[in-house]
Amino acid sequence: MNVTTPPKKLTDKDFASDQEIRWCPGCGDYGVLKALQRTLPELGVPREKLVFVSGIGCSSRFPYYMATYGFHTIHGRAPAIATGIKLANRDLDVWVISGDGDGLSIGGNHLLHALRRNVDLNILLFNNEIYGLTKGQASPTSRPGTRSPSTPGGSVDYPISAARFALGAGAHFVARSVDTLQPHLMEMFRRAHAHRGTSFVEIFQNCLVYNDGVFAHFTDREVADDAQIRVKHGEPLLFGAAQDRGLRLKPGSLELEVVKVGEGGVGVGDVLVHDETSPVLAMMLASLTPPAFPVALGVLYCNPGACYEDALAAQAGPKAADGPKANLNALLRRGATWTVQEGGRIADA
């Protein structure tokens, strides 16, 4: 290891670019930006090693506001471009910023394949259940009946769940948070960054112009305790202001049910303990919806596996990495060759 002088301690301001932020005042995106700018100094990654890649949409303006390397690309393709960046340089710390339209509609295929390949990316999907930048059409996460300029009679298609999609695609890390939960967001970013492979974080983000309050039923301060469950690995799945309600498997079934600790003979020991390495539990937690159940926030799933570029490098061997390149002349002369001498005579090669 080289001996390096410890770098100057950075602050959130060191990660803010000089660009004027153009999101609507009060947009949930501000909270996410702030949380990330506050998290990055803790991670100890030099600014020049950070690359923010985005597609198209309100959230995809994110890279312009970061004082790091940034690439604002085209609609839906950020995971593919980010994959190429990692193929060229594994040492870069690459973050993908996407939205529900960008990531789950036009770019669904790229998100799917980044997740299944387990490329070492941190993918933040800002889910506001609406197309903001194109002025308010229903998105693939919009709930049935969503009225919008493109669905005046209410949308009739079933929405996709971002977290369930990620789990189905074979993601090794799936977490959830809310734009207004600063400490929780920061914790999710720390966890996502620590995970080698694709880390997928769904952030419920309020669009106050086109879909204001769409998450209020579980994010408003008055209801949050009862309508959210913060999952933590190794801890019982409890929620409520008094932490007296919990989740357990309904006896004789493969469904969760809400129980009240201390009622009907239920003790804390009867409540399920969160195991973030269990894909079945992760899928169950991702599927919980109010009002019958709380919305699960936190690291739903974390089960590391070999990441794509590491596996590729291991397969190639050390020679391919950065050593001198093999000489092409030898390759071109491999196989059947012959020599034509002056005057056209053929000679043994």
Added chain:
Amino acid sequence: MVSAIAAKAEVIAAPRREVESVVVRFAGDSGDGIQLTGSQFTMSTALVGNDLATFPDFPAEIRAPVGTTFGVSAFQINFGARRIMTPGDAPDLLIALNPAALKVNLDAVKAGGTIVIDTGTCTARNLRKAGFAGNPLEDGTLAPFKVTGIDVSRHTEEALTRFGLSQKDMLRCKNMWALGLVYWMYGRSRQATVDWLNRKFAKRPEIAEANIAALNAGHAFGETAEMGGGLSGFTVRPAALDAGLYRTVSGSEALAWGLVAGAQLAGLKMVFSSYPITPASSILHTLAPLRDYGVTTFQAEDEIAAVCSAIGASYAGALGVTSSSGPGIALKTEAIGLAIGTELPLVVVDSQRAGPSTGMPTKTEQSDLHQAVFGRNADSPVAVIAARSPSDCFEVAIEAVRLATKYMTPVILLTDGFVANAAEPWRIPDVDTLPSMPVFFATELEGFRPTRRDPETQAREWVLPGTPGMEHRIGGLERDFDTGNISYDPANHQKMTDLRIGKIAGIARDIPAQAVEAGNPGGRLAVVGWGSTFGPISRAVDNLRGAGLDVSHIHLRYIWPLPANLGDLLAGFEHVLVPEMNAGQLITLLRSRYLIDAEGLNKVSGQPFKISEIEAAVRARLEA
């Protein structure tokens, strides 16, 4: 290699007739191993020093039902003691391994040419399946040809009885029997094929031995049988090729290796991202094992991801390359626009194929020229260059890398199904003597802006993410000329549009003046071609000039921008004839650019031009 020596030492029993050049076409079912047979014959032919050109012509179906005409696979080779420019207009010899192969290829055979048909397959059922009303061997259908019916199936089975193979496995050696016969006809050594079979079936030696036995049996049949019907021994002397070390090379191989050479000369790692598509996939297959050469290949989830990951790789400091065919290029269009806007190097290889939509995937065409030059939203110029032959792909690939990195732009490299699959002898270059073209990443921190440009080329500086102090943002939104920040300023957009157009136009100063391949730099008629029509145009013009006609051949490598002197050059001819395997794309460019009355010769049959077609078109204009 020992084989070349062995060829010369081979005992030739009967007197052989000397011929200058020959066209042979092998044809059979898709499952008959016709392409393997053809490539083996190609190698043996190259090893005796003939010049040659090949034309693999196969269906998109992997294994169509046996005996059907749509399942016929063919391989044509033209070889000779002179320079060979094309796979040949019409076969002198057709080897048809079943009635369908005969049916499909009959029209192509030269009048008076020789046909060998496997009579073992000429059952009433197979003849009917092939669409013959009667038996062509008996009803006069084959009267214009010298026909030899040989029960290749039975002979193969008889030669292989001792191996204890199933009948099906025995018949799979039929192609080797036929190859043995043709080897005898042209006095070829079998050694290279024997070596190849031993290597290929190293784990199943009984299969190797059976194939070798079939090969030997076919050869022995030629030596001993009194066949008549045009089946006799021929000698084709070596061609007068330039001295040097040679190998055969297909367009896909040469292109892949040229990309590697280009990346190495530029001092870059290459990330090659592709999605399987005919006929471009073979480039991916050639590059995939070359990790030690600085190549990372990536099979993306779709065409869009392929180009996007290549762009991402270029952004991160590697040479990003993507490859596809027409329909796939269409999908990449938006992303190519991103690379134009953000001014990142990118090489896009388009192995053109026939028809809109899926069209005819295995057939050749040159109909993506307009897509390459114009096929994007907005004013979005890129450099477009084209390869004329399999070996030319090597140089053109290096040139694509040079232009992409020097001008920080996408370069579209056009080949086609014919160039990609065809093979020819190639004098192997010494890559150590090729001029290096090192790429420089921005290092000057003082006054850094993401839009800082080379004053001469107008190319944006390439900034390596990871460089401290140069953190910046780029994207598809219009950028301010000075700061690189997002800008909707009207005057700035005009300036940036002009910049993008001017940067690509400026490449014309950095490419060679257009040369004349054959003939005078002015006169009665110029045949102007691009891409894979080089062979037939070249031969046709040589023939016509030999006959005393005032005709010249001009062949374009640079499609966009066009060479600076091209307008003046074309103005020096009374007639300009533009043969293209499309409905008239280069000609539209030439007519609009130079306001000349160029005439088109257009063929969109999925088949390359014949020399005779070009000769006829020239004569029609000069002898009218």
